[in-house]
Amino acid sequence: MHMTRPILAASLATVLFLAGCQKNEEQAAAPAFPPAAVAVFTTAAEPLPITNELPGRITPTRIAEVRPRVSGIVVERVFEQGTMVKEGDVLYRIDPAPFQVKVDSAAATLKRALAVRDQAKQTADRQSRLKEAQVTAVQQYDDAIATLAQAEADIGIAEAGLAEAKLNLQYADVTAPISGRIGRALITEGALVSTTGSENLATIQQLNPIYADFTQSATDLIRLRKALQDGQLISGKNEAEVQLILDDGTPYGLKGRLLFSEAAVDATTGQVTLRGEFPNPNNDLLPGMYVRVQIQQGLEKDAITVPQQAVQRNNAGQSQVYVVTADKKVEFRNVTLGRTVGERWQVTAGLKAGEKVIVEGFQKIGPGAPVEPTDWKPGAKPGTEQQSAAAGDKSATAVK
Numbered sequence: 001m002h003m004t005r006p007i008l009a010a011s012l013a014t015v016l017f018l019a020g021c022q023k024n025e026e027q028a029a030a031p032a033f034p035p036a037a038v039a040v041f042t043t044a045a046e047p048l049p050i051t052n053e054l055p056g057r058i059t060p061t062r063i064a065e066v067r068p069r070v071s072g073i074v075v076e077r078v079f080e081q082g083t084m085v086k087e088g089d090v091l092y093r094i095d096p097a098p099f100q101v102k103v104d105s106a107a108a109t110l111k112r113a114l115a116v117r118d119q120a121k122q123t124a125d126r127q128s129r130l131k132e133a134q135v136t137a138v139q140q141y142d143d144a145i146a147t148l149a150q151a152e153a154d155i156g157i158a159e160a161g162l163a164e165a166k167l168n169l170q171y172a173d174v175t176a177p178i179s180g181r182i183g184r185a186l187i188t189e190g191a192l193v194s195t196t197g198s199e200n201l202a203t204i205q206q207l208n209p210i211y212a213d214f215t216q217s218a219t220d221l222i223r224l225r226k227a228l229q230d231g232q233l234i235s236g237k238n239e240a241e242v243q244l245i246l247d248d249g250t251p252y253g254l255k256g257r258l259l260f261s262e263a264a265v266d267a268t269t270g271q272v273t274l275r276g277e278f279p280n281p282n283n284d285l286l287p288g289m290y291v292r293v294q295i296q297q298g299l300e301k302d303a304i305t306v307p308q309q310a311v312q313r314n315n316a317g318q319s320q321v322y323v324v325t326a327d328k329k330v331e332f333r334n335v336t337l338g339r340t341v342g343e344r345w346q347v348t349a350g351l352k353a354g355e356k357v358i359v360e361g362f363q364k365i366g367p368g369a370p371v372e373p374t375d376w377k378p379g380a381k382p383g384t385e386q387q388s389a390a391a392g393d394k395s396a397t398a399v400k
Contacts, residue, residue: 036369038361039376040324041307045353048303048341049296053245054274056214058289060207061277064178065200066091068193069171072098081184085176085204092174092201094193099169106165110158117151124148180206181283205287210280212244212256214293215271242276244285245292254279258295304351305344307376310359311337321351322358322365324373330358332367 072094079091127144130136176182183203187193193201244252256278265272276293278285285291312320323331335350351357358365359376 035372036361036364038358038371038373040356040373041310041359041376043304043351043353043355045302047299047301049299051294051296054214054216054293056212056291056293058285058287058291059211059213060205060287061209061211062178062206064204066202067200068174068195070168071194074187074189074191074193077185077189079182085182087176087179089176090173091176094172096169096172099172102165103169106162110162113154113158117155120148120151176204178204178206180204207283208280209277210285212276212278212291212293213273215273218265218270218272221272243294244278247290304347306347306357307359308343308345310357311345324356324371328370330365330367330369330371
């Protein structure tokens with residue numbers, strides 16, 4: 001009985017010792033937690049286009065008021081309201097009968113002038129022969145020559161009268177002065193129109209191409225030009241291109257070109273007017289529409305940009321980013337942001353070229369945490385690369 005108790009105690013101690021050794025072996029065999037996989041964007045210094053968005057209005061390239069060139073009664077409206085017309089198309093017809101009568105009268109006047117000229121020429125020829133035979137007075141010869149010259153002048157007057165009468169007859173057909181879209185008819189058949197009247201018959205607007213007139217602050221324009229002179233900006237090859245943003249926020253599908261900027265500043269608004277020209281083949285742009293115009297006015301040298309999703313903000317509104325250091329540790333960095341360019345933020349302070357900024361994988365990281373960076377691919381789904389990298393680490397650990 002006395003021998004049994006020591007044996008039991010020794011056996012229990014042996015069992016406890018073996019269990020502790022097994023636990024230590026299991027703890028030693030447990031793998032270390034792998035670094036978090038993150039997607040990073042490597043910053044680079046690059047020229048950044050300076051694009052301004054300015055308010056503007058659409059205006060037609062040409063606008064013409066249709067007016068009569070002769071007075072009379074309108075007998076027919078030829079055009080269809082709201083359609084496209086070509087230069088020279090007949091729009092209205094004014095009663096041509098009075099003008100045809102004047103043409104006939106002018107033609108008869110010309111015939112009479114021709115007959116008088118023929119008679120005067122015959123008389124002049126006869127007096128010339130009699131003068132050579134010295135059987136007529138010099139005064140009679142001079143009178144015959146003067147009468148012939150007067151008859152020639154009367155023919156010129158008659159021809160001009162006939163041309164005027166034909167022109168007025170032609171003007172009885174009121175034609176389109178330019179090509180474009182014609183609006184509503186402002187007069188109807190039976191109306192009396194006059195060349196001295198103040199009302200027009202219709203309005204034609206040329207819509208392809210079309211203008212966009214927009215304004216920019218003179219202060220901003222001067223600042224940009226000064227920065228360009230100081231070398232802070234450089235000229236870009238696309239400065240003459242302009243892009244329209246429609247009132248609903250969608251971009252217009254066709255780009256235009258900058259035509260000019262006014263040489264003077266509006267004294268009431270302090271704005272400078274600029275004009276762009278845009279193709280409008282489908283007549284999507286109509287005069288009077290409100291638009292915003294994006295115009296590139298230079299390139300900023302050695303600019304740093306980061307994707308917008310890489311920027312975090314603290315409770316005070318300070319912009320911050322996570323940066324991966326050379327030893328693959330996370331560093332918290334305060335940055336100063338400039339303007340947005342597409343889906344990126346310009347960073348004016350806090351970053352330099354060549355640094356790796358974390359774009360995806362913020363959930364399992366913090367300042368000083370080890371990470372495994374991979375290049376960020378904008379088209380990839382969020383978390384795809386991190387999950388693949390984590391799966392690879394787990395597989396490697398399992399093999400070990």
